[in-house]
Structure formats: C-alpha cells, structure tokens
Amino acid sequence: MPSINVDENIKKIRMNIEELTQEVFRLQGVLSTFEGFKKAGLNDIQLPENQKEEAEQLESIQEKPE
Numbered sequence: 904m905p906s907i908n909v910d911e912n913i914k915k916i917r918m919n920i921e922e923l924t925q926e927v928f929r930l931q932g933v934l935s936t937f938e939g940f941k942k943a944g945l946n947d948i949q950l951p952e953n954q955k956e957e958a959e960q961l962e963s964i965q966e967k968p969e
Contacts, residue, residue: 940948
C-alpha cells in the first residue's frame with residue numbers, strides 16, 4: 904500500500920511557500936523599479952544591438968559551469 908510521510912510533505916510545502924514568497928518580493932521590486940521609470944517619464948528603454956548575443960553567451964555559461 905503506498906504511503907506518504909507527513910513531516911516530509913510539511914517541509915516541502917513550507918519550502919515551496921518560502922521560495923514563492925521570495926519570488927513575489929523580487930517581482931514587487933521589479934514592478935516598483937518600472938513604476939519609477941514610468942513616473943520619471945521613461946517610456947522605452949533602448950538596449951544595445953548585441954544584447955541578444957550577450958544573453959546567449961550568459962545562458963551557455965550558466966548551463967555549463969566550470
């Protein structure tokens with residue numbers, strides 16, 4: 904008969920809640936930053952043309968840590 908461990912599930916759920924809470928805080932910070940940009944009159948942020956290449960390089964570095 905299958906079983907589950909109550910203590911393990913409690914720990915996992917608490918960890919998930921903590922991770923989600925941290926993500927909400929991060930998103931609130933990003934939202935606040937962009938609201939500040941808007942309040943200051945900024946409508947568009949110009950990115951350099953090589954931004955995509957740099958992002959791809961960072962992704963490849965993150966996927967294959969040395």
